[in-house]
Amino acid sequence: MHRKHGLLPLQLGLDPGAGRPLHAQVREALRAAILAGRLAPGARLPASRGLAADLGCARGTVLLALEQLVAEGYLTTRAGSGTRVAATLPDDLLSRPRGPAGAPAPSAAPPVLSRRGARLAAASAAGLPGDGAGAFALGRPALDAFPFETWARLLQAEWRHGACAHPHPLGDPRLRRAVAAYLSAGRGVACTEDAVIVTSGIRQSLRLVAELLLDPGEAALVEEPGFPGLSRALRDAGLATVPVPVGPHGFDAGRARALAPEARLAVVTPAQHYPLGTMMGPENRLALLAWAEARDGFVVEDDYDGEYRYAGRPLAPLHALDRAGRVIYAGSFSKVLLPALQLSYLVLPPALVAPVSRALAGAGIAASALGQGALARFLDEGHFAAHLRRTRRLYAARQAALVAAARRHLAGLLDVPPLEGGLHLVARPVPDRAARFEDEAAVAACARAGVTVTALSPYFADRAAAKPGLLLGYAGVPERAVEPAVLRMAAALRA
Template sequence: MNAPLPFNALAIDRASDSSLHRQLYERIQGAIGDGRLAPGARLPSTRNLAAQLGLARGTVDAVYARLAGEGCLVSRRYSGTIVAPGLNPAPGRTPTATSPARNPSPDPEWSPLQLGLPALDLFPRKPWTRIHARQARQLSGAAMLYPDPMGLPTLREAIAAYLAVSRGITCTTDQIVVTHGFQDALNLTAELVLKPGDAVWTEDPGYGFAQRTLAARGMAITAVPVDEEGLCVGWGRTQAPDGRLAVVTPTHQFPTGVALSPRRRRELLDWAATSGGWVLEDDYDCEFHYSGRKPTALKALDLQDRVFYAGSFSKTLLPSLRLGYLVLPPQLAAAAGTAQQLRHRGVAMFEQMAVAEFMRQGHFARHLRRMMLAYKARRAALVAALERRFGDRIEIVLRAGGLHVLARFPKAEVDDVELARRALQAGLKPSPLSGQCLSHDLGQGLLLSFTNVAEDRAGHVAEALFEALG
């Protein structure tokens, strides 16, 4: 049995430009990599290590949570936190993003409360690895050639079947394009129906990346306000009647979480049909709805074929896959095929084959059910922990679904950008609400993702956030 790792091996250099969070993270990671912390070795409790190193307990817990999310540590209820038993790093080598033993996070800057990430610790590594290995052994000659620019037919078939059951969307495989995530779907949509100078409606607040992408293509962005019913369609029709495309998140609006009301859905579809406009439905987290009936997909109501439907595997599997899909209006399928030939020669075949088989064997459906239950529990645990720690200093806005909560701090003496900066210094990564707004102010607040905050870590993360915000 290895001797316990001495505390001075994890000593923090307070004169360093590197944050306390990063230093501790790199020291523990290095100790695992060079064997000083062997698989199965027990780490000190967060309270004990924080006291010995003179750190806030929340900082230590944030580092433990990050390493657990990357597969390096395992939290066990009665035996504490241990190094993952399956790790086998090379002697004398620190695990890195290229080391297969680490199962690393796709984002080297990943931190608790960070938006846009699924639960990294819930990813089904074993079936995924088995499928990949089998696909590699059985790789056919056809799979070694250039892929179909529209996507692997078996994957498109699996996606069509999934959407028919989960979202009520009826479409043929010819209407489906496999994309490099939402960005690729957005660019393809723009190429099919827009030209430079066209007016585009975007939600405000909304997904800034989509706004910047369209602006970079020369489109005129109209920031349409959002209220408790979602996109204010009437405002858009009045202020930008020449709009050619509306980019919306109707199931769980980003970042407010509200669902587009049935009345607004009818208004939006009527606008598209009568004006000759188009709608791009970004259904980025539709799988995760925790109370009440899940809103119907806008595409399922699209009788005039004016809606593009974009989905992604980034929130259900891994962002690093860079895989998504776009359901086309049928009249644009042929044009999309031509555009794909000119844009690129398709998405990497190996990943498409693996995802298709993962879906065919039922792993995808089981994984989604597991994530749903875990997310519901994690959200409840984090909200309860925040309310206990902050008391009347916090107001949490809960919606029926989504991957984050909105926390407002009515007694804060600084703006939400400064609050986010302070949290980042403590190893946490919430996002300021004001940063998502273009023209319409929705006040101050922090967007807190709960996906990578396990239930037994919620109290520590809440404590770390409380200490960071002061």
């Protein structure tokens, strides 16, 4: 029935025993067909029901794969026109050859990058989180614990009721309402749906804040060490970033004031400093709020994994202590649910709601509408809360397994202490090895052994003061896989 579309010859064979979700197999097979040129730009795909029948899988499995490919820019959907291969592929694929399968790639001169492009490429090569998989890559939630069948059902319902509507500039009202309800009840962030803005990621969130609240050339305070992507987003918006060294109790407002007395914006991770995992103490929190009020400035609270706390008494979000309307709360669903979801949110102080909403309404900037309705249902029906409860227990066990394996096999090489929350651990060289430990070389050695780790030193803006170490993401690593990976890592480092 679907041979005229050319899909049957693609041999999209699925292997239920492969240990990988079926929707991921469908997605990768279709993506490979697009990149190889077997599916030309503009080619129409069969209806999801027919494709599911051809592949022998549930329609929800196909819908989830198609939704991810649409979100990534490989496919497009339009009412009355079905699902088609995008006429223009994502930017990072434009330079790849497209043609008949097996055709040799034409030779090309190496691209000449701008100075900014060269810096970006150098930063990526320096060991920042990339697209790694397996143990112990960062930013990988437990896909083996994600309720894919439930998610597929919700996506299917959204597709059936017109998920391809034009995106609202502030986000799907249903999702904004669901996020506000969750934050008020579950995180102590009292807010209404009017204060919630849906974005496509923390970087877009920061850039919006920077462009709407500060003028080019003004200073923004960031944590040192800290995630370079946040500083890059601020600089892309024309701001000057000022790194503030983080102490044992987090961001120090007094030190920040001395470094940049004119600054009016600070970006912090109070619940779980990224990447060190420390928590901002109560005195530093109050001092930071006082600084923002005195400077007529704002604090962006990046609560990227504040849901995950395994020990100790969690402190309330900075937003809950704010009485002057100076905290902009930022959160993400990508790290908690699915990386491909690419949905984050901001909670604005009351005074910013009306002007920011007006500015965004005319800016034409909006997060993809795909997935927002399904996510709203996911929250409203209680699946999100259940997923958090389930993964808290799972991640606590996986962190304990990694700490125990490190004690057995990395003794004399690295210290890997537990943390009270988060999704990764920080491995430091033992004192007698610290002076000669090169974390970027260690990353390369582990990669050759099939283990993905991330160097700590590139997270320091001041590389001369950088402290070496390795970041080990454990959330996406089943307990049974932890010890074999640590053994390979130990052998690689000892060699």
